[in-house]
Amino acid sequence: MNEVRIDKWMWATRIFKTRTIAAEACKKNRVSIGGVSVKPSRMIKAGDVLQIRKPPVTYSFKVLALTESRMGAKQVPQYLENVTPAEQYELLEINKISGFVDRARGLGRPTKKERRDLEQFTDFYDPLD
Numbered sequence: 001m002n003e004v005r006i007d008k009w010m011w012a013t014r015i016f017k018t019r020t021i022a023a024e025a026c027k028k029n030r031v032s033i034g035g036v037s038v039k040p041s042r043m044i045k046a047g048d049v050l051q052i053r054k055p056p057v058t059y060s061f062k063v064l065a066l067t068e069s070r071m072g073a074k075q076v077p078q079y080l081e082n083v084t085p086a087e088q089y090e091l092l093e094i095n096k097i098s099g100f101v102d103r104a105r106g107l108g109r110p111t112k113k114e115r116r117d118l119e120q121f122t123d124f125y126d127p128l129d
Helices: 006-012 020-028 073-078 087-100 113-122
Strands: 032-033 049-054 057-063 080-082
Touching: 006 020, 006 049, 020 032, 049 087, 057 087
Parallel strands: none
Antiparallel strands: 032 049, 049 057, 057 080
């Protein structure tokens, strides 16, 4: 086996949960090799480096070996190497920390913590007392 379809390989190595989702990511130009977007039918070989955008992060994986069949999570490191830069993971952490801070007004209900903070604030400042 010298070459494998990119959508099959991404599904087999557990980058995407289903092959359909992997193919859709390719169609939406979220998967690229060397800066060039690829179609789901693109054949890959060992040594290729894939960039996969899962907003807000762009992951990079180096293909070590080829497979078409899904495998257990413990076997995945034999088939790919994660070469994602540290800056991308910092971006992910910043997004997790920010939470609902940047939420636009009127988009969704407050979380339980936000509601409690609001109640605590309104109890602290009661203009009628």
